[in-house]
Amino acid sequence: MSFTLGLVGARGHVGGELARLLAGHPGLRLARAASRQGVGEPLRAHLAHAPEDIVLEDMSPETIASWPVDAVVLALPNGLAAGYADALAARPRAPVLVDLSADFRFDPTWVYGLPERHREQIRGARRIANPGCYATGIQLGVAPLLGLLAGPPQAFGVSGYSGAGTTPSPRNDPERLRDNLMPYALTGHLHEREASHHLGHPVRFVPHVAPFFRGITLTITLPLARPLDSAALLARYRDAYADEPLVRVVADVPEVRDAADRHDVTIGGFQVDDRHAVVVVTLDNLLKGAASQAMQNLNLALGLPERHGVPHDPPLAAA
Ligand SMILES: NC(=O)C1=CN([C@@H]2O[C@H](COP(=O)(O)OP(=O)(O)OC[C@H]3O[C@@H](n4cnc5c(N)ncnc54)[C@H](OP(=O)(O)O)[C@@H]3O)[C@@H](O)[C@H]2O)C=CC1
Numbered sequence: 347m348s349f350t351l352g353l354v355g356a357r358g359h360v361g362g363e364l365a366r367l368l369a370g371h372p373g374l375r376l377a378r379a380a381s382r383q384g385v386g387e388p389l390r391a392h393l394a395h396a397p398e399d400i401v402l403e404d405m406s407p408e409t410i411a412s413w414p415v416d417a418v419v420l421a422l423p424n425g426l427a428a429g430y431a432d433a434l435a436a437r438p439r440a441p442v443l444v445d446l447s448a449d450f451r452f453d454p455t456w457v458y459g460l461p462e463r464h465r466e467q468i469r470g471a472r473r474i475a476n477p478g479c480y481a482t483g484i485q486l487g488v489a490p491l492l493g494l495l496a497g498p499p500q501a502f503g504v505s506g507y508s509g510a511g512t513t514p515s516p517r518n519d520p521e522r523l524r525d526n527l528m529p530y531a532l533t534g535h536l537h538e539r540e541a542s543h544h545l546g547h548p549v550r551f552v553p554h555v556a557p558f559f560r561g562i563t564l565t566i567t568l569p570l571a572r573p574l575d576s577a578a579l580l581a582r583y584r585d586a587y588a589d590e591p592l593v594r595v596v597a598d599v600p601e602v603r604d605a606a607d608r609h610d611v612t613i614g615g616f617q618v619d620d621r622h623a624v625v626v627v628t629l630d631n632l633l634k635g636a637a638s639q640a641m642q643n644l645n646l647a648l649g650l651p652e653r654h655g656v657p658h659d660p661p662l663a664a665a
């Protein structure tokens with residue numbers, strides 16, 4: 347059985363990654379694509395791995411709602427998703443809708459698509475809000491210690507500049523970022539609220555953007571209610587994620603340059619000073635932070651194996 351997918355925002359960073367993953371998916375095919383610019387041009391002109399026959403369409407909600415597809419992915423900036431959700435909901439059998447933006451991450455009528463915490467709800471879901479990239483790393487880095495925390499964990503995060511999308515800004519300007527590390531949103535970043543909300547526990551988060559293109563590193567300090575040694579901490583994370591294909595627990599401190607192009611999250615470090623534990627989380631913001639996670643969610647929603655379209659890290663032949 348083969349399913350079809352329509353992609354809105356196909357020319358963006360995340361849209362491009364998703365199209366790349368779909369090219370290797372055995373049961374889900376990119377059938378339609380839309381973007382703001384380039385309408386009428388072959389998608390192949392923008393993305394080398396796109397199917398040959400796809401022409402970019404206009405991205406009006408009416409056009410998208412007319413697509414005869416099994417699933418639609420919105421890879422658009424924040425604030426645009428509601429018009430599509432409404433137009434698609436008016437169809438007799440609406441396709442599965444996965445939204446990459448932050449628009450519905452706090453809406454209880456949508457399923458929050460973090461498979462490691464909500465897999466059973468995602469199975470068969472029709473409307474899925476894909477988590478934010480930093481929020482994914484923070485939640486996976488904190489969750490195994492819920493119940494043992496004596497206060498809010500503090501997450502220091504650094505992202506590559508692809509996190510800021512393609513619309514020009516100081517946060518994706520390589521010249522401005524050269525030899526630089528730029529702090530921003532020192533309080534109240536959306537992902538602080540998102541991670542706190544979905545963990546049911548407050549976290550503090552300060553983001554930075556760096557001159558590399560892709561990848562996130564988070565150094566998370568966790569205040570503990572009782573002492574725990576480093577070995578016990580590592581064992582706790584290993585147990586929590588033993589069956590998770592896209593979470594890798596390592597004893598060493600992971601480095602962000604190794605996260606680029608990986609589909610999983612790596613959690614390591616596990617150093618403890620009395621009642622303060624520190625873990626380091628790395629991931630690729632465009633993959634587990636966006637496209638690979640969307641693929642997990644699409645597979646779960648459509649009843650397909652969760653790993654289809656999400657290659658192994660590293661490729662099995664090289665492992
Ligand atoms: N980048 C990342 O690391 C992550 C991004 N996300 C989320 O995924 C979504 C897509 O992100 P990303 O791929 O980085 O974004 P990009 O800026 O790279 O791409 C945005 C896409 O949306 C289209 N678009 C339509 N309307 C607008 C508009 N008004 N302004 C700008 N673009 C528009 C663009 O079309 P065109 O190119 O034709 O102009 C493009 O295809 C966002 O909601 C983002 O927050 C989530 C996790 C990680």
Ligand SMILES: CC(=O)N[C@@H](CCC(=O)OP(=O)(O)O)C(=O)O
Nearest residue numbers: 447448478479505509510517555
């Ligand atoms: C460097 C940079 O600007 N990073 C973005 C990453 C967030 C993101 O892309 O996720 P959502 O918008 O989907 O929540 C930011 O901090 O807003």
